[in-house]
Amino acid sequence: MESLFFNSTHLHITTWVIAIILFFIAVSKYSTGAHMALRLFYILVLITGLLLFIRHHGINDMLYGMKMLAGILTIGLMEMVLVRKKKGKDTSKVLIGAIVLLIVTLYLGFKLPMGLNFFA
Numbered sequence: 001m002e003s004l005f006f007n008s009t010h011l012h013i014t015t016w017v018i019a020i021i022l023f024f025i026a027v028s029k030y031s032t033g034a035h036m037a038l039r040l041f042y043i044l045v046l047i048t049g050l051l052l053f054i055r056h057h058g059i060n061d062m063l064y065g066m067k068m069l070a071g072i073l074t075i076g077l078m079e080m081v082l083v084r085k086k087k088g089k090d091t092s093k094v095l096i097g098a099i100v101l102l103i104v105t106l107y108l109g110f111k112l113p114m115g116l117n118f119f120a
């Protein structure tokens with residue numbers, strides 16, 4: 001259990017993949033159900049990310065700090081998109097912001113040394 005939570009990226013990947021799917025479902029057709037489920041997954045992404053961060057940030061404090069910040073900002077922007085969507089407001093700018101931050105977060109995650117390293 002200990003190594004699953006702290007030393008492997010599998011749980012973290014599982015949670016953000018599900019979060020991204022729920023996000024695009026809610027963006028294409030807003031429903032409170034998808035939005036609530038997504039909010040639960042924000043928490044799971046945060047918890048699994050924080051556990052990895054706590055154990056491994058010493059490898060490169062600067063890049064791990066940026067990865068955490070990018071991840072938190074991605075979640076913040078995803079939530080802003082859906083709140084605006086729910087209120088019937090224009091979402092194009094925040095949606096672009098969310099996607100840009102998502103790409104930055106994916107890039108940093110795959111660059112950092114745990115798990116997969118596509119951009120190392």
Ligand code: HEM
Nearest residue numbers: 009016049050052053068071072109110112113114115116
């Ligand atoms: C939508 C949000 C997020 C996405 C898409 C995301 C994506 C990723 C990806 C692609 C990886 C690399 C996995 C691997 O190489 O096997 C990763 C690892 C990691 N993530 Fe996230 N993440 C998100 C949120 C967060 C948050 C909020 C935190 C911190 C609170 C966080 C902290 C970490 C840490 C510490 C790692 C390990 C880095 C390493 O590979 O050495 N992530 N994440």
